[in-house]
Amino acid sequence: MMKQKEFSIPFSGLKQGKHEFKYKIEKKFFESFEYDEFNGADIDLTVILNKTSTMLELDLRALGVVNVDCDLTSEPFDQKIDAKLELVVKFGDEYNDEDDELLIIPHGEHQVNIAQYVYEMLVLAVPQKRIHPGVVDGTLKSEALDKLAALQPKETKENKEENDPRWDTLKKLLTDK
Known part of the structure; x- marks a missing residue:
């Protein structure tokens, strides 16, 4: 997995308070993690960084669609994504990311990379069982059905x-x- 440089947020030069970052996530983002379950992706990610003197609070919000294959018919369809994640970044002696909602980075760091958190949030936002909406309402006609x-x-x-x-x-x- 390559480190996603565009998801590194430099916080050392920022004033205390809220700052907004926007990202566009496409299929190549998931390919960099060697994840090939999605045929395509079009997701808008908004990150609100609240910088205080002792910690950083990150609110991540993703809205968009990923194109996946239906588990019943293998027909591709767009699955809507609406995901949120709150991440607290604190400073400590050494790097520690064992907690899902708390990241500890060394005191000397000047940026935080959120790519892994974004990836996990988006993959977990997609339902385990993917069923084409046409199967549910009976409008899809396919050989498999x-x-x-x-x-x-x-x-x-x-x-x-x-x-x-x-x-x-x-x-x-x-x-x-």
Whole structure:
């Protein structure tokens, strides 16, 4: 993974108070992390840096879409992304990023790189199960959906009404308590 230089925020020359940074995230950002689950990306990232004398507070907000493949039909579609992350940067003796919301950097540092945090926030914002909106509302027509419908078990009237008498006897045991 290469270090994303454009995501290094130099804070040493900034006055105390709030500062805003804007980024445009595309597919090449994810490729730099060797992540190939997205076909494309168009995400606007806004970072609000609140600098105080003892720490930095970063509010990250991402809005946009990533193009992913549907898990059912393999049809590509745009998945909306709306993600937030609050990160506190404190100064200490050595670098420590073990906590998800707290980053400790050495006292001599003059910039903070947020690329890893942005990457994790965006990847986690995409649902685990990706279903095309056309599948949900029934407007998508595809070979995969037709094949799934054809292979679905048929429920017939005979299967519903016909009971095995052995099971009826066993079911009485459950109700005879």
